[in-house]
Amino acid sequence: MAGEEVSSEYLVGEELARYGSIESTVKTAxxxxxxxxxxxxxxxxxxxxxxxxxxxxxxxxxxxxxxxxNLMFADPKNFEKYAIFSVLxxxxxxQKYIAGGLGHEIAHIIQTKGRAEVELLEIVGYIKNPxxxxxxxxxxxxxxxxxxxxxIQSTIxxxxxxxxxxxxxxxxxYDAQVVDMKRFCKLIFGDKEQEFEQHIAEKLSKIHNG
Numbered sequence: 001m002a003g004e005e006v007s008s009e010y011l012v013g014e015e016l017a018r019y020g021s022i023e024s025t026v027k028t029a030x031x032x033x034x035x036x037x038x039x040x041x042x043x044x045x046x047x048x049x050x051x052x053x054x055x056x057x058x059x060x061x062x063x064x065x066x067x068x069x070n071l072m073f074a075d076p077k078n079f080e081k082y083a084i085f086s087v088l089x090x091x092x093x094x095q096k097y098i099a100g101g102l103g104h105e106i107a108h109i110i111q112t113k114g115r116a117e118v119e120l121l122e123i124v125g126y127i128k129n130p131x132x133x134x135x136x137x138x139x140x141x142x143x144x145x146x147x148x149x150x151x152i153q154s155t156i157x158x159x160x161x162x163x164x165x166x167x168x169x170x171x172x173x174y175d176a177q178v179v180d181m182k183r184f185c186k187l188i189f190g191d192k193e194q195e196f197e198q199h200i201a202e203k204l205s206k207i208h209n210g
Contacts, residue, residue: 006030006049010188011088015053019088026051026091029098033106036152043106044114048075048083054177055087056184069094069163069172070101072108074116076188079199082109082116085188089172100159103152107144 006027008019019026030049037043056068069090075083084105091098145156162168179187189196 005046008051010052019051022092025095030102033099033103036149038147042110050083050085051088052085053088054179055173057178057180067169070105072105080116089176097159099152100155103156111144
């Protein structure tokens with residue numbers, strides 16, 4: 001069940017208490033997203049949803065910054081699979097759009113067929129042209145929105161537009177710690193960080209030599 005795939009292991013103290021008050025809402029929204037997929041076979045596995053207290057940030061150039069309220073990234077417990085990382089502030093303050101945020105990430109996972117090595121190809125793309133790569137990634141994901149039934153499809157589209165507004169960023173980021181991707185990896189992988197870096201190095205080597 002999707003509800004069993006939701007983890008609060010990165011939350012402590014007050015954060016955990018705050019999540020406890022919305023836990024049923026989050027799990028219900030996740031179940032609704034997965035249940036709305038027209039062809040469930042398109043999703044290779046149910047990704048774990050990790051609730052996190054920090055906001056991951058990716059640098060797209062000297063000045064451009066991209067803040068993630070929901071992020072598809074390698075699962076710390078299985079590097080070959082994707083997981084979804086959702087910011088506690090987003091889940092708490094925009095409960096109406098939880099399904100929209102999660103659905104967008106599920107669209108990415110369907111798009112990549114759940115193969116985490118696809119993300120490594122994008123890492124190479126980010127090095128060469130980060131803004132172009134990010135724009136293409138988001139355009140590609142939109143093509144998969146139609147795989148969802150209503151009303152989830154419309155909720156995904158609505159949140160995708162709202163999430164671009166600066167006032168939304170201000171609301172989500174208020175009293176939250178923003179971390180760059182290097183710090184994010186340290187936080188989610190812990191003592192497995194070097195193992196993950198080695199995993200990436202091996203995959204990238206195969207890509208370059210392939």
